Each structure stands twice: as structure tokens, then as C-alpha cells.
Amino acid sequence: MNILLPTCVHEPNIIVPAIFVRSIKQITSSLHPVASQEIICIHRPLSRVHLFRDQTYITVSNIFITSYRDITWNIDGDNIDLITICLSLEWLKNKLPIPLFDEVEKVLKFGLIITGVNFSAQEVQLLQSVALLKDEEKNNYNLITILLDFFRRFYAEIKNISQELKSNDLQLLANLHDKYIANFYLEPPSIERMANEVGFSVSKLKKMFKETYGKPIYQSHIESKLANALKMLEEGYSVKIVASQLGYTQPIKFIKAFQRHYGVTPGKLKRNKR
Numbered sequence: 001m002n003i004l005l006p007t008c009v010h011e012p013n014i015i016v017p018a019i020f021v022r023s024i025k026q027i028t029s030s031l032h033p034v035a036s037q038e039i040i041c042i043h044r045p046l047s048r049v050h051l052f053r054d055q056t057y058i059t060v061s062n063i064f065i066t067s068y069r070d071i072t073w074n075i076d077g078d079n080i081d082l083i084t085i086c087l088s089l090e091w092l093k094n095k096l097p098i099p100l101f102d103e104v105e106k107v108l109k110f111g112l113i114i115t116g117v118n119f120s121a122q123e124v125q126l127l128q129s130v131a132l133l134k135d136e137e138k139n140n141y142n143l144i145t146i147l148l149d150f151f152r153r154f155y156a157e158i159k160n161i162s163q164e165l166k167s168n169d170l171q172l173l174a175n176l177h178d179k180y181i182a183n184f185y186l187e188p189p190s191i192e193r194m195a196n197e198v199g200f201s202v203s204k205l206k207k208m209f210k211e212t213y214g215k216p217i218y219q220s221h222i223e224s225k226l227a228n229a230l231k232m233l234e235e236g237y238s239v240k241i242v243a244s245q246l247g248y249t250q251p252i253k254f255i256k257a258f259q260r261h262y263g264v265t266p267g268k269l270k271r272n273k274r
Helices: 089-095 098-107 121-132 136-181 191-198 202-213 217-234 239-245 251-262 266-273
Strands: 018-024 028-030 039-045 049-053 056-060 064-066 074-076 080-088 112-114
Touching: 018 121, 056 112, 080 089, 080 121, 080 136, 089 098, 089 136, 098 136, 121 136, 136 191, 136 202, 136 217, 191 202, 202 217, 217 239, 217 251, 217 266, 239 251, 239 266, 251 266
Parallel strands: none
Antiparallel strands: 018 080, 028 074, 039 064, 039 080, 049 056, 049 074, 064 112
């Protein structure tokens, strides 16, 4: 393996980003040229590469990022040219606006990221030349410019994916609301069961539901029931029939719930409407 190490690397920790231009000659090779707990590596293969870990194989022709949390991915093949930029999260945090860094850092916690964002042919040439430069000041300037532009585009990609996921989550939530919460004739299942049905954690379901509908799940269901009870009472249905229609096995439970919500019993409401 041929490694070109620029002068901006400080051992044992990388303080500023470092570029490694590697020609992989062996069958397997570690993706992380420097062992460190706080380093992420941005890899730009100059040809298609095959990554593997255990029984998992992935073919990549675009940029991929490996995290310090998982350095077990390896390259399968030989005569592969690879540009790797190693940088610390601390360096990135100092360079990016905090809101942008926070979003990017969440994604960088994953062991392997394959991104649609690429380096242009011109940027690839610059990266290769930067790795050979002896002028540290010019080296840093070119590299930092490329990196900051990359992470801005990477952030835009994350944001787009996040919006798509949120839109899908909101549709799942709406389906759940229509199926169980707005269906005032039936008692909804447990929150755990509803969460499993849409693939959410219980905490995510509770949080998203309250943010979307303004109230907790069961409170929304009860208020939906009582709103329809009020409508049925105003249409002339008896208290007993309304209670039965809404799934109350004992009318007294319905009466108490109605009174707590509206401040008056359903019977008194009916009398006042006459």
C-alpha cells in the first residue's frame, strides 16, 4: 500500500484534516489509515470498490464515509486507487455553524454512510495535488475549501432525506389516527401495539402524535368520542344509546367522562336543549 502523508498531520491526533492517496495492492485493506477514536474518514474511490464486513458486501462507486464508531469495513480487491480524507469531529465542529454541525454529526454516528454527494473531477485533481503539496498554508486552504463545500452539500442531502422520511412518517401517523383515534366506536389498542404497527418507537409515536395533533393519543381519542356524543345527543339520541354506540359498557362511565369534559351531564344537556 502506498500512502502519501501530508505535512498537516500531527500525531498522535489529527488536528487538521489529512489526505491519504492510497493504491491498494493487497486483497484486503483497512479503510482507516490512522487509528483514532474521534476520526471520520471520507473516501473517494477512483474506481468501483467492493466493501465487506462479515457476510455483507457492498459495491460503491461514489463517496462513502466511515465513522470512528465502526472501523471494521474492508476493501475487497487489488489495484484500487482511493483518496481518503481523515478529520476529527472537533475540527469539523469548529468550522461549521452549530445547527449545521449538529445535523451532520447525527448522521456521522453511523458506521458506514454512502452519499449521493460527490467530488467533481476538478476537486479530485485538487485533492490529489493537495496531498503532495509541501506548502502547508496552501494545502490547508484548498482542502478546507473543498471540505466545507462538501459538508454544505452533504447537509442539503441529509435535509432532503429527512423531509422525505418525515413526510412518510406523517402519512403513517395519519393512517393510524384514522384507524384508531378518530374511530370513536372502538377502543384503541395499546400504544406499544400502535407503535409496532407503524414501525415507531413508543416515545417517537407519543412525541410525533402530540406535535401533530396537539394532544396525547388517548386524550385525542376520548375527545373525539365525546364530540360525537355531543352531536348524537343534540340529534335526539338517548344517553343510554349514545353510551352504547360509543363503546361504554356502563352508561355511568360515559356520563362521568362527558361531565368532566363539558362541565354538565348529558341528561341535563338534553333537558336544556328542549
